[in-house]
Amino acid sequence: MKTFIPNGGQLEDHKSVDESRLSRRKLLLGGGGIAGGLMLARRADAAPDPARETINDDSNRRPPRLLVADLRGPQGPDMRRGPGANPAAPQSIVVQPGSGENVATPYPFNGKHLSGFIVSNLYSFDTGTLFSARDISSIILTNLGSQPVFVSADADDDKSPAVASPLKHTVQPLQSAIVRSGVQISTAYASADGLVSLVHVREPKNHTSDVFAEADSWTRYQYPEGFPSLPLWISSQLQLDHLVKIDPWKMAGQSSPPGSEPLGYNVYANLWWLPAGSDAGVHDVHHHNFLEIHTQLVGFGRMQKFRDLKTAQQAVNIEPANVALSDYSFPFDASASFAGLYEEHRLAPGATHAPMPIVTTYNAWGGHSDVARSASAENPCFYYPPHQYYSDTDCIWIAFEFHRAS
Template identity: 30%
Template sequence: MPRNAETPLNFSGPRVQALLVQDVKDYHVSGPAVVVNTGTSDVHLARTPRKAIPPLSSTILTGVRIEEAASLLILRVKDDTDIAGIAREPGWDLLGDLLGDSTTPTEDATLPFPRDTPLWKSPQDHAGLIELDPAHLLAERAEPRRLQPFEIRANLWFAPAGTDCFIHNQHDFIEVHTQLHGLGRMQKFTEQDHSTLYEDLPMSPGYTTSQPFCSTGPDGTYLYPWHQYRADTDCVWLAVEYHPMPHRHP
């Protein structure tokens, strides 16, 4: 693979341009662009004082050189546009349509996703491979012990102002979210009930949730609190997911 290899992601479009950049070395970001560090090491900017974009975080950069990184996601949002039109771009779907006809409570008595929720999902794309120790990534131990292979996947979401995007607590992957357009928030609850809100994290463009919400379970699964995204204005945000892959045997 050539250095600074740029691959447009399959949800890149006229309103949000999205690139995967791999084997990064002395890479110039013309900007303004949201730069997401999907790796497990600091990504340094060629500026004094020498500062870093920490793992699983992001910032907005303009006219700066990135020294080195395994891979980055770089997203540019066109501001002078009808952002709601992104849901009409090819491949976007209302989440309720993707989930099908299930309208009954699940076996563990949790409420089902309301199919009429105005929440749209872009196509999802492969965004690289990585080896990591989940417990270390989730700040459960100071040093990594056993690295495991993960696939990174990414997609966009859109919701109009005032949308509660459903309180849930089930994922079989590690996820973080990056705000691209508008103002929103990630929220945590003690139960699947809005009145039990206990943490409210405001999100503005360029911000990524500082830590994944989950912890590791004893059987290798991921334990999430009840949580949801809420759109205060019309919002577009990025989801980055880390999916465990089967272990390879010699």
């Protein structure tokens, strides 16, 4: 078994972060509408920091009320963008991982607190080759391929599929699990459809002031005109120029049409950040026709579905439900704040929600959107209900999008 890291990527052993200048945080729900504000307050006994007073306040690049954020500007020209790239991302980087087995492609948003890889052409792989066994932090595995991924406690349990072992089990497509460094992951047969994401959250604390301050790979999401300005942030985006053949109907939990065959897709991935008590905005159609899932990395959040788009969007101007701060660290009933909410999925770190759209061979959006105007059995339409992400705490999650390969 060999492991390749494309584009000259190197694994880095980051030093621990000096937290002496970091401040305690104070949660205050405020502002208008559903989106709550997160205030980061300096300790009363902390000495003034002259450097902080001289930082230019660039609201388009700085997380809300960030304390220490010497964010650098873009480094050089924009990277080339794939056809499905999110135009809001600060960079969209296209990577061709190669054809060898177990090719590890690093994410463009890797940093001190959070780092990871997409492993393509997965066959038999020791996670200890990417992550140090000395670090006891969790590795969040998301299966992005069409094959089940076997997770084995050690190499002996992974020797043969014919050998029964309770220490070897599967993570099904579009599902996730939390594993430790050194576990073996494998597929029944080597193919391009073996694809997994491995994300290591080394230190979930202080990510608001540290993750954003260490790179220029984040920017505030720019909402369309007429949409409320919400405190949502997007990282740089990776497009894996690697054909993965999946059955979109099966992946979405539906029966495949008679005679249908697996179709080729490319995977895009990026992080999202949202402060506690905030929503990311109710929407249905996306900027492109794609199948998406989200895996929670830091904090506790929800994916919510609504009966009617207009009613749910208008609710952003309604006074939110009164939630006592003493109870705020616990899940509460958000239905009082969001009109038309009929279903939600709670997301803890390591959890992935089920795909939300139905898949059709025609443009189910009709006159509402033309993102799937050429929908067919060869390029089906992903038809979403009105939905949004909501954060109970400060949250970071990773979004995976499956775009039909041209």
